[in-house]
Amino acid sequence: MISPRILVPLLLTGALGLGACSSPSNADDLGSLTLNVGDQIAGTEKVLAAAGELADVPYDISWSAFTSGPPQIEALNAAQIDFAITGNTPPVLGGNTDTTVITAYSNPAEGDAILLRPDSDITSVAELAGRSVAVARGSSAHGHLILQLEKAGVLVEDVTINYLPPSDGKAAFESGQVDAWAVWDPYTALAELDGAVPLVTAAGVSNGFGFGVASDAALEDPLTSRALADFTARVERAYAWARENPSAWAQVYATETRVDVAAAELNNRSLRTQIPLDERVVSSQNDLIGAFHRAGILPTGFDFADKIDTRFEENR
Numbered sequence: 001m002i003s004p005r006i007l008v009p010l011l012l013t014g015a016l017g018l019g020a021c022s023s024p025s026n027a028d029d030l031g032s033l034t035l036n037v038g039d040q041i042a043g044t045e046k047v048l049a050a051a052g053e054l055a056d057v058p059y060d061i062s063w064s065a066f067t068s069g070p071p072q073i074e075a076l077n078a079a080q081i082d083f084a085i086t087g088n089t090p091p092v093l094g095g096n097t098d099t100t101v102i103t104a105y106s107n108p109a110e111g112d113a114i115l116l117r118p119d120s121d122i123t124s125v126a127e128l129a130g131r132s133v134a135v136a137r138g139s140s141a142h143g144h145l146i147l148q149l150e151k152a153g154v155l156v157e158d159v160t161i162n163y164l165p166p167s168d169g170k171a172a173f174e175s176g177q178v179d180a181w182a183v184w185d186p187y188t189a190l191a192e193l194d195g196a197v198p199l200v201t202a203a204g205v206s207n208g209f210g211f212g213v214a215s216d217a218a219l220e221d222p223l224t225s226r227a228l229a230d231f232t233a234r235v236e237r238a239y240a241w242a243r244e245n246p247s248a249w250a251q252v253y254a255t256e257t258r259v260d261v262a263a264a265e266l267n268n269r270s271l272r273t274q275i276p277l278d279e280r281v282v283s284s285q286n287d288l289i290g291a292f293h294r295a296g297i298l299p300t301g302f303d304f305a306d307k308i309d310t311r312f313e314e315n316r
Contacts, residue, residue: 036064073086076213082218083231098216101277104211105275125199173191207284212232228312250268
């Protein structure tokens with residue numbers, strides 16, 4: 001896990017001062033509640049707003065921005081936020097946290113890639129042995145990297161892995177300090193338009209799942225749990241809107257992130273679809289857990305089924 005000492009620098013905003021369950025559990029009115037939600041670059045908040053899903057919310061929402069999923073898990077574990085959507089790996093490498101997966105999402109995983117500079121002489125994952133790779137520890141890109149190395153028969157210890165957040169990974173990659181960069185959209189899309197070349201993508205190797213994760217403190221509070229049921233339903237509808245209106249979403253995304261529309265349109269390959277938290281999801285996540293365990297990164301394995309709560313499936 002990322003040390004709590006570096007949690008604050010990883011946050012893009014400092015809205016974590018509010019407690020996760022800011023209203024009494026016996027309150028009858030959702031209007032008395034503030035739901036604290038973790039977000040990433042032009043993520044949940046923006047797609048909800050673009051889809052019109054923030055127009056009639058019966059509770060307040062306080063947003064906190066993070067650079068990646070691992071610090072979101074830490075904030076959830078500390079009950080500093082109530083909910084966040086992450087990739088497939090943060091709930092796996094978060095360890096024994098006071099967090100629970102309550103929703104699942106999927107995409108083709110084409111935006112998770114191991115990138116090379118255009119002048120690189122690397123032609124296969126096997127050739128990463130003896131080379132250096134930048135990746136955010138505990139991110140979906142980390143999981144993808146581990147799976148690709150295992151598939152190619154490369155030991156993790158034979159690769160110099162530099163654990164860097166996306167901004168630092170980008171700088172190290174572009175300056176030649178590392179040979180490759182494992183990252184996810186929108187960073188992949190932006191890098192590709194700047195000339196980076198995907199060595200491999202996660203399609204067909206990693207599951208492309210994302211997860212809505214709640215703090216256990218939030219789930220134990222009846223009022224906050226009601227708000228989460230409403231909020232996750234809004235997220236599902238917003239993702240559906242974005243898939244049905246990709247051009248409109250790309251325009252919103254480009255405006256919010258100040259990137260070229262071409263990058264925003266490429267980023268649409270990573271649009272999420274909500275899926276059931278079923279045995280297929282559990283089995284695939286257990287395969288990922290096994291890969292991290294075999295690589296010596298997870299000291300012990302566990303059953304992903306023990307980290308999920310399906311109560312919100314009834315809202316779908």
